[in-house]
Amino acid sequence: MNNLIEIIKGIHPGKFIERELNKKNLTQRALAEETAIPYQTINAIIAGRRDLTTEQALKIDQVLGYEEGFFAILQTHYDIKQFKDKELANIYTEAPHIRKSLFWDTDFNKINWAKYKNAVIKRVFERGSKDEIEEITRYYNLSMK
Incomplete structure (x- = not known):
């Protein structure tokens, strides 16, 4: 079992x-x-x-x-x-300031930003603009080494 x-x-x-x-x-x-x-x-x-x-x-x-x-x-x-x-x-109650079109395949307003943190970071780093990458870095408090 x-x-x-x-x-x-x-x-x-x-x-x-x-x-x-x-x-x-x-x-x-x-x-x-x-x-x-x-x-x-x-x-x-x-x-x-x-x-x-x-x-x-x-x-x-x-x-x-x-x-x-x-x-x-x-x-x-x-x-x-x-x-x-x-x-x-409840950890991330507001969405980051990025284009909703980056997440065309899901309801942007229902994304659990904490639960899907790694997927969000990956997608923004792959498809986002320089400003969006900076926003995600700030949003998740990532250190860029």
């Missing part, structure tokens, strides 16, 4: 449940019936709109044939990741 958790920790348990249902050719309704968890709740968990409770996790463990506590542990790792991402987002 630990090896699998290490590989998938940080993802929402609903994504893994959905994968398992597909592998086992089970529907959400069948899982709802076997666990006595309302279908709407199962659907919301799989869509990532709702987290698993310990009780739900234990029922799903049993039905899908996982070791007791597997989905509860997966939910805990997801919660930890969400907390850390939120903490990182």
Whole structure:
């Protein structure tokens, strides 16, 4: 169990449940019936709109044939990741003064500047102007040696 958790920790348990249902050719309704968890709740968990409770996790463990506590542990790792991402987002609350077009492939206003610091630096150093490189150097307090 630990090896699998290490590989998938940080993802929402609903994504893994959905994968398992597909592998086992089970529907959400069948899982709802076997666990006595309302279908709407199962659907919301799989869509990532709702987290698993310990009780739900234990029922799903049993039905899908996982070791007791597997989905509860997966939910805990997801919660930890969400907390850390939120903490990182609070480090840099304003975006650096660079062109939004450097990040054409993502929503510039939703970039977590702390979490993706290395990727941001790499992209700006590869594609940015001299002024943008200086701005990123200042923004992240990088020392240029």
